[in-house]
Amino acid sequence: MSRATSVSLPLSIRAQRAFGRVAGRLPDSVLAAVGTRTRVNRDGDRLAPEMALVGRISQYVPYYDVSRGTLENSRRRIDLSAASFGPRFEPFAVEEDLVIPGPAGPIPATRYRAKVASRGLVLFFHGGGWTVGSRASHDSLVRTLAIRTGADVLSVDYRLAPAAPFPAAADDALAAWDFAVRTAPQWGLDPHRIVVAGDSAGGNLATVISQQVRDREVTPRLQVLIYPVVDLSTKRPSYHEFASGYYLDARSMDFYTDSYVPDHSLRTDPRASPMLADSLAGLAPTYIVVAGFDPLRDEGIEYARRLEEAGNDVVLDRAGTLIHGFANLTLISPGARVAVDRIGEAIADSLA
Helix, strand or coil: CCCCCCCCCCHHHHHHHHHHHHHHCCCCCHHHHHHCCCECCCCEEEEHHHHHHHHHCCCCCCHHHCCCCCCCCCCCHHHHHHHHHCCCCCCCEEEEEEEEECCEEEEEEEEECCCCCCCCEEEEEECCCCCCCCCCCCHHHHHHHHHHHHHHEECCCCCCCCCCCCCCCHHHHHHHHHHHHHHHHCCCCCCCCEEEECCCCCHHHHHHHHCCCCCCCCCCCCHHHECCCCCCCCHHHHHHHHCCHHHHHCCHHHHHHHHHHCCHCCCCCCCCCHHCCCCCCCCCEEEEHHHEHHHHHHHHHHHHHHHHCCCCCCCEEEEEEEECCCCCCCCHHHHHHHHHHHHHHHHHHHHH
């Protein structure tokens, strides 16, 4: 059993985790007073007080802005910060570090299994704008999903931009799918019971896989897209409505997009912008979650509509009070915990 993805928390992060626990117990009235005035989006959703606090803090903490400073420092700080806002867990039955053969070399991954008889496999891709994020940053979320779903979760560290721009991440994601299908029987799992999932950029990769393998014998049981990026070719109104002050801002999205797909002519490629595929028919059933205060909200809603119009089974979950990144904020946010529980239930139901 290997624990290579565990994180040793320095004093500053332990202090941040302590803040997270305290913030999670504060009444809404106190959070609202400390955070900001009540915000309402154009759909009439009211921003949860703890989400307002996170959004306000993110404007003043330098390492939350990946467009400033060194990228390596941003990656490290984001990994450690994420570790401070998720729950702690007892050791799992399986915590196995693996190496997936990739088109440009080994792809690190970790398989998790809670202390249950597994009912399937979730192939998970972390968010971070294809530029930051890792198995470490999403360790708590992945463990939560393993417990909630009763399935194995295979978390993948695909290549990151700008060193490895598009289509590197998409190519690695497909290699990870092939590995999961090929290896599932060795883990005692049915390859026809694999769910692809991811948040933000990871949601992009999950649905790109679903499109690429739709005509194969083995296809995903379900695609779970958590506030996904699905169209890099244009900016919808939510980009302007939530341009700043909600953790993910327009400037960061520009940085991520420029890092991942610097060649503007490639941004309409369906492997970068899956919304723009010639056909969206014949895809796996979809569970798509959008946050109410997120620059990516509108494209997620539109993608759900287009998938449904193409004849696919789609569930659109509108987490109206939350911000981008809420799945990593379950320690401090009751609303985030409920939303992640719904995601887990959707996966469990698909594998039942």
